Amino acid sequence: MSDKMSFKTLTPVPRVERLESLTLGDLNDLCDSATAAIEGGGGFGWIKVPERDVLERYWQGVVAMPSRILLVARLDGVICGTCQLMKPPPNNEAQSLSVQLTTNFVAPWARGHGLARMLLKEAEAQARAQDYMVINLDVRVTMTAAIALYEKEGFKRIGEHPCYARVNGKILKGFYYYKIISPEAAEQAT
Numbered sequence: 001m002s003d004k005m006s007f008k009t010l011t012p013v014p015r016v017e018r019l020e021s022l023t024l025g026d027l028n029d030l031c032d033s034a035t036a037a038i039e040g041g042g043g044f045g046w047i048k049v050p051e052r053d054v055l056e057r058y059w060q061g062v063v064a065m066p067s068r069i070l071l072v073a074r075l076d077g078v079i080c081g082t083c084q085l086m087k088p089p090p091n092n093e094a095q096s097l098s099v100q101l102t103t104n105f106v107a108p109w110a111r112g113h114g115l116a117r118m119l120l121k122e123a124e125a126q127a128r129a130q131d132y133m134v135i136n137l138d139v140r141v142t143m144t145a146a147i148a149l150y151e152k153e154g155f156k157r158i159g160e161h162p163c164y165a166r167v168n169g170k171i172l173k174g175f176y177y178y179k180i181i182s183p184e185a186a187e188q189a190t
């Protein structure tokens with residue numbers, strides 16, 4: 001018998017889902033993946049990793065807020081990315097047709113498995129299911145992978161903001177995008 005052990009490579013299993021309540025394990029994974037994304041330079045606004053309790057309260061708050069839909073990406077069951085849909089406030093009846101897509105990231109160790117595209121498609125499905133007609137989003141100029149993804153998935157750029165963000169003392173521009181997800185709205189849009 002050979003004394004060499006043979007290892008079989010397992011194929012990682014990606015999936016996405018809506019998260020409506022938090023287990024302790026999921027909360028830890030959310031904090032870990034957000035930390036990895038912030039350290040990798042794409043931490044949905046955070047530039048420095050905040051204290052762990054701040055991150056924990058952040059995710060607990062997101063799940064508690066009825067105005068937010070939290071979607072998570074899992075690789076072999078471990079949360080490694082997210083995106084959120086922010087619903088308009090109830091007073092904004094005129095813009096009750098649109099949701100804002102935000103906090104979209106996949107931790108560096110889980111990239112390249114198609115999870116960001118799966119998150120985006122699930123966000124669209126969730127928005128449609130709740131009768132929203134439009135998804136809006138904005139993104140820093142430096143987020144080139146995300147920009148490529150949004151454009152491939154049919155988001156249209158409507159403008160740029162020259163003073164959109166400040167990262168490590170440098171002013172960066174940002175791009176604004178929309179996607180009409182309702183045939184009825186697309187027909188009426190001029």
Ligand SMILES: CC(C)(COP(=O)(O)OP(=O)(O)OC[C@H]1O[C@@H](n2cnc3c(N)ncnc32)[C@H](O)[C@@H]1OP(=O)(O)O)[C@@H](O)C(=O)NCCC(=O)NCCS
Nearest residue numbers: 042104105106111112113114115116117143145146148149
């Ligand atoms: C953008 C991001 C979410 C992509 O995550 P991912 O799970 O690796 O992406 P996917 O595997 O689903 O790839 C989907 C598409 O993204 C684009 N993309 C992903 N990685 C890319 C890269 N390194 N360079 C260019 N485009 C890239 C491609 O268009 C790709 O489509 P393709 O496979 O048909 O070429 C991830 O890189 C990230 O978290 N970046 C930092 C945070 C960020 O920019 N968030 C957006 C803020 S609004």
